[in-house]
Amino acid sequence: MERFVTIRPENERISNYISYYYFHDSDDSDFERTFVFYPHFKHGFTVYREEDTFRTLFTMNYDRQLSVELKGEFHKIGIAFNPLGINHFISGSLTGLYDSQTFQFSHWNPDIFPELEKVYDSQDLHHKRDLLDALFEKRLRPNPDLKVVQQAVKLIFDSFGTIQVDELASEIGGSRKTLLRHFKKHLCCSIEEYKKVVKFRTSIRAASNSGLKNLTEVSLYSLYYDQSDFTNRFKELTGQSPGTFFASISQMGEEDIFWKFED
Template identity: 70%
Template sequence: MERFVTVKPKNELIATYISYYYFHEADEADPNRGFVFYPHFKHGFTAYKTENSIITRYTMNYDRQIRVELPEPFQKLGVAFHPLGINHFISEPVQKLHHKETLEFSHWNPDIYPELDEIFQAGNPEQKRDLLDQLFEKRFRINPDLNITQQAIGHIFSSFGTIQVDELAEKIGVNRKTLLRHFRKHLDCSIEEYKKVVKFRTSIQAAINMGMKNLTEVSLYSLYYDQSDFTNRFKELTGQTPGNFFSSVQKMGEEDIFWKFDG
């Protein structure tokens, strides 16, 4: 049997930086079990528990489709961080900790493993949530270096990803070089990459969460230049046309998780 559930943090401080947790598990092996996930402006920390080990990963995915295979019985927990959320729980810039190809993340190891094992053994999602809240509260730290990047993100979202870099720098009151350096340091991507993902996820929200059925309406709401631009950007990020993408993905839980499963 396979189970999936999402739950919000209960701790108010942690909820400021973490959007939600999810718990995914399967009791039986399935050699065909696998899925693809797509770019997002939220970052994800995941931990997998198999019979012999716990494996941790951290995903900052701005530009590609990533396939996950889960053939063996497993327990998995996921943490979806709000933009810049992870930066309040680490002691180094995320740019230094992120391994784009392997997704390896060992910053909190090995002391985090006993805590993760306790979470995996907890009886229900609410207990797991409370333990995760405690795990992150212990690691919380103030990071005053995020102000410039935080302001930039706010303007990018309010403009649906259409604001230009020079205008962004002017609104914040810094020069272009400083803005680009802070953005790369704390998000490990360019502003243009981030803008593309914001528009992409805005269109998903419009089509699925807001119930917009007409793809032209979705593209206009998301402020794409025209239908061709909308289609090209979707192909770039998902390898599919918007129509094929929306007909193939499955929403998981109650949050913004959209996976494409095999078969």
């Protein structure tokens, strides 16, 4: 039987940086399922329990659809970090901490393994959440170097991804070069890439939560230039038209997890 559930952090400090946790597992040895997930401004830390150890992965996905195949029994914990959230739990930048091809991420290993064991052993969802809150609070550290890019990210969200780079630099009071460097260091992407994914996810949120009646309203709400721009940007990020994309995705749990399951 497959199970999937989401829950938000209870700890107020941690909720500033982590959007939600999810728990996904199956006890069916014959289980087989493949799903596709799409670009997001949130970063994912994923833990698989495998016999007597853990496999830890980290995903930053700004520009493409990625496919995951699940077979047999599996036990998975997902942590969705808010923008720049994970940067408050590491020293320095993300660059070099994970493998962009395999997504292997061992920055906290094996130090966190005993704590993860307790999370997996607990049968109570709220207790699992509290254990994860404690795990991350223990590793929370101030990072004043994030101030510039935090200001830029807020302005990008406030504008639904439409603000120009020169305007960003002017609003923050810094140079364009410094701003671009900070984005590469802390978010591992360009500002233009980040703007595209913010606008894309704004569209998904608008279509799923705002009660807009059709895709034309979604494109207008999300501030795409016109319907052609809306369609082209979706094809660029998903390989599909907006209509095909929205018809194919399923929401998992109660958060902004939208996957497409393949036959």
